[in-house]
Amino acid sequence: MAETGIRSLSDLFAHLTANHLPELILVGVVTFCLTAALVTVLAARHRARTARLLTERQYSRLLRGTSGYAICMLDREGRVAQWNAGAHALLGYAEDEAFALSFEHFFTVPDRAAGRPRKALEEASAQGIATGIWQCPRRDGIEFWAAGTVETLVEPDGTHIGFSLITRDITQLKNAEEALARKSQQLDTALAHMTQGLCMFDGQERLVLANRAFYRIWSIPEADWGAGCTLEAMTLAGFFSRGDQCRGETLAMIRQSVQRAHECGGTPSWTLEAGPDLILAVTEQPVPDGGWIATFEDITAQRQGEARIAHMAMHDAxxxxxxxxxxxxxxxxxxxxxxxxxxxxxxxxxxxxxxxxxxxxxxxxxxxxxxxxxxxxxxxxxxxxxxxxxxxxxxxxxxxxxxxxxxxxxxxxxxxxxxxxxxxxxxxxxxxxxxxxxxxxxxxxxxxxxxxxxxxxxxxxxxxxxxxxxxxxxPGMDETARQRRQIANDLRHAVGRGEMSLLYQPQRSLRTGELAGYEALLRWRHPTRGFVSPADFIPIAEETGEIIALGEWVLRQACLEARTWPGDEKVAVNLSPVQFLQPDLVEMVRAILIETGLPARRLELEITETAIISDKLRALHCLRQIKAMGVAVAIDDFGTGYSSLDTLQSFPFDRIKIDKSFLIRSEESAQARAIIRAVLALGRSLEIPVLAEGVETENQLRVLEAEGCDEAQGFYFGRPEAPPSQTERGQASGG
Known part of the structure; x- marks a missing residue:
């Protein structure tokens, strides 16, 4: 500066002005501009800082005043730095109590052990945000379901300064979801275990859902025909069709039924015979979107059971x-x-x-x-x-x-x-x-x-x-039948009313002339009809089964009567073929003999060949048991039945009784006399005594005596009369 002669700042300014004026002007302008820019930047920063401080204060007041959500700030280590009213209300900690509490403090012990708090912060650090649901313990130890969001907080320059945590109580929502899940599970279980098949189609005829029974009833592979399949595709694939119905007809039938359901607001159950072994009760219920819900109940077993019951009701078992x-x-x-x-x-x-x-x-x-x-x-x-x-x-x-x-x-x-x-x-x-x-x-x-x-x-x-x-x-049969029905009805009460009685016809020895015994003969005196012939009422009694009780009464009365006779005369009682059908015939005879005290040797039972022929094995078995008791057995009406010789060979009868029809014709018919002679010869050869019925004249008696007949009975010897015990004649004859 000494060399240029500049002594002071003014000299310097003068020098520069004189020699460097353009440069100085340029420097001045630049300096002004820079100064102005610096002032502007500083002013902007001041305004921004002021606004940020204002916003942070407002945001802090907003966070602190929000009670619906728990909002807190965590530092970089995850400790509480700020705490709002919502956090206080939700978690129970005041702000001073919560300050510096670790994020882990708001998790259960099992969640801490599983590292959930740490993983949440790590995820937020890596991704910028982390969300989750967990069970959060309150200050009083009560836990609630919490939904929270953790976000990373950074400065504008990217510096990590901590985390924000926003939490809310979702216990009610969680409970509702769980209740809904339970209901859904229950519904799924109910659908899965329904015996009815159920399906739902939407308005475009697409399958929305179906249960297991639906697939089972229709034999549809569930894996291949799930939600989204169309009714048309399923029908054309062969499902829902009866054996005799084409698939197009089946589809049209289903659509018509669904249309009726929409028009009527639902259809009552109707029956579909889907096959020989598949009968279904079908119901369809429309839904608002144009779709419908259908149920299919397999009533095959029910209908088959009903058919069996109906068959049983109308058929013999x-x-x-x-x-x-x-x-x-x-x-x-x-x-x-x-x-x-x-x-x-x-x-x-x-x-x-x-x-x-x-x-x-x-x-x-x-x-x-x-x-x-x-x-x-x-x-x-x-x-x-x-x-x-x-x-x-x-x-x-x-x-x-x-x-x-x-x-x-x-x-x-x-x-x-x-x-x-x-x-x-x-x-x-x-x-x-x-x-x-x-x-x-x-x-x-x-x-x-x-x-x-x-x-x-x-x-x-x-x-x-x-x-x-x-x-x-x-036409005449009607009156005859009416009479028979009336007789049958009266027969049931005849014994009780005392209308029945026994008459006794004597039987005599033709060799000695002595009385051999009596045959008991049943008689019916009707209060309005009078005397009714045995030929009329005995067949009716046999037909109705009344002969069983009637025959027992006859046998008992005859035995009681014979018991009073002073001699050893026999009493002969006829047995109906129907009586041989009694399982207890032998026991009945034995019981009556014991009851009346009549010796068995004094009773003779007369049977016809018809009684034996109808059931030979059974009849002969009964006769052998009766004979073993000591009761005599005679074959009655001999010669009028079938296989007479075979009958005589089958059983050792005690007497043969020749039917009276032969004796009546004997005086005029050589053939009748020949038959009598043959029967008598047969009896002698078999050592069976022969008794002839129907002797009415002395000539008939002489024929019998000439042929060597053993015994006889008939009007010639005496008509059927009252019990011998009630007549002097009977007592004398018996003496």
Missing amino acids: LTGLPNRANFYQGVDDMIGEAGTAGGRLAVIAIDLDRFKEVNDTFGHASGDILLRTIAERLTAARRPGEAIARLGGDEFAAALRYDSRADLNDFIARIRAAITATVTEDGQPLTVGVSLGVAIYPQDGTIRQTLLNNADLAMYRAKATLGESVCFFE
Whole structure:
């Protein structure tokens, strides 16, 4: 500066001005600009700092005043730096209590052990934010479900200064979610275990949901046909179709049913026969979006059970044939058809002959086998338009609409063949006969009951007529049947009313002329009919079974009477073939002998060949037991039955009684005398005494004496009279 002559700042300024004026001007301008810029920057920073301080104060006041959420600031180590009112209310810690508490303090012990707090902070540091739900303990130890968000806090320059934590109580929400989940699980369980199939389709016919039963009922693979599949695709794949229905028809049927459900607000249950072994009860309920919910209940077993019950109600349990109710309904239908279309209708009453003997001889199991076999044969023989039924016991019935008598005759022949053919059970032949009564519509009746009654009448006529198995109704049968029914009803009360009595006819020895005994003969004096012939009421008693009680009464009264006789005369009592069907016949005879005190040797039981032939093995077995007691057994009406010689060989009878029909003709018929002579010779050869019935004249007596007959009875010796104990004649004869 000394070299330039500058001594002071003014000299310097003068020098610069003189020599460097442009440069100085430029420097000044730049300096001004820089100064102005610096002032502007400093002012902006001041304003920003002022605004930030204002915002932070406002934000701090906002955070501290917010009570709906727990908001706190954590430092970089995760300790509480700031705490708002919401945190105080939610967690129970005042701000001074919460200050410096670790983030882990707000987790349960198990969560701490699992490192959940640390992992949350690490995730927030790495990702900037971390969210989660956990059980948070309060200051009082009570835990609640908390939902929280942890965010990383950084300075504008990126410096990490801590974390923000926002937490709220979601216990109610969690409980609601859990309740909803439980309900959903319960619903899923209910759907999964429903016996009904359930499915839901939306308005576009897409499957929304379906339960297991739906897939099972329709045999749909669940893995292949889940939600989203269309009704059309499932139907065209073959599901929902019945065996005889094309798939397009099935789809149209479903759509029509759904349309009805939408129009009516739902449809009641309707039945779908989806196959021979699948019957479903279907309901459809529309939903607002145009879709629908359908349920399918498998009622196959129920319907099959109902069908079995209905079948049982209308069919015989033993044979499977239609029963009485079923047959009656069928006859009513046939009458209606015949009345409309014309033609005739035959109603046939069928009764098995000697079936009771099969039951009593071989047991009810064998009888059941016989009935089932007959039913199978009748079913096999039946043709369309023909009806066959079992009404009960050994009663059957049949009906046929026919045009020609030949058709009816053929039907009857097939019925007879099916019934009378022998049935073999365990090597034992079982055989029955059959009696059929036929009534024709319209000539024999125009209503079912009349036809059935008249067919019964004709059947009883067939049963009562020897050699007849089929009988057609005739008008006179009605009155006859009415009389028989009245007699049968009166018979049940005859003994109790004292209308029955026994008369005794003497039997004499033709060699000595002495009284040999009496035959007890039953008589009925009806209060209004008067004397009723045994020929009239005995068959009815046998038919109704009343002969069992009646026969026991006769035997007891005869034994009581004979017990009073002073001599050793025998009393002869007839046994009905029906009585041989009694399982306890032998015991009944024994009990009466004990009860009355009559010695067995003074009782003689008379039986007919018919009683033996109908069930030979059983009859002979009973007779052997009776004879073993000491009771005498006589064969009555000899010569009028079948296989007489075989009968005599089968059992050691004590007496043969010649039927009176031969003796009546003996005076005029050489053939009758020859038969008498032959029977007497047979008796001598077998050493069996012979008694002739029906001796009325001395000439008849002389014939018997000439031929060497042993004993006789008849009007010639005495008519049937009151008990000998009540008459002097009887007592004298017995003396």
